[in-house]
Amino acid sequence: MVNEVRDVQPGEAQQLIDQGWRLIDVRTDAEWAQGRIAGAHHVPMDQVVEEIGAHTEHPLLVVCASGGRSYRVAQYLAAQGFEAANLDGGLHAWEDAGLPVER
Template sequence: MFHSQVPTMDAASVPADAALLDVREQDEWDAGHVEGALHIPIGEVVARIGELPDDRLHVMCRVGGRSAQVVQYLVAQGRDAVNIDGGMYAWESAGRPMVSSDGSSPFVL
């Protein structure tokens, strides 16, 4: 599917202070996301690349497919990026904290 190996990391291994980029759509983000993550839907990443921090980016989506595409793009641009294997489902399964946009119980949509 991908032309080169995409760097990945297990959700449980992501450092608490990591720079996170969530590339899911707005409704997915609203349902549940990682507090402090930067939200840029996949279709806007190229146009908004200047908003990304210079630190290593830990990129996530729902299961890891969209984020793997973004990581592949970012690495090709010379950025340090890693895909969170299993995405938000793996994050939730690992018991990592999540919040919702409206304060209700967060869930992965």
């Protein structure tokens, strides 16, 4: 069974972050180095299974570059019992919405 997860738009994502959701960035180290959303926790996609236990105390909002990888990770997290959502359009949508990126 495929777990459906909620896609959130950048403005709603900012509201969730403000409400205490933990932002998990699953991009590669190279992508992370080029810029990130302030306060994001970097957990590359290939390390999610080993690392995600450290983030269990908050609902999780997952981001990648364009939303594909993060959607799959959010599905996995939901299957593991986490409250998880995906940033629709990823970091590109975040930037397109005029929201800040740390470089």
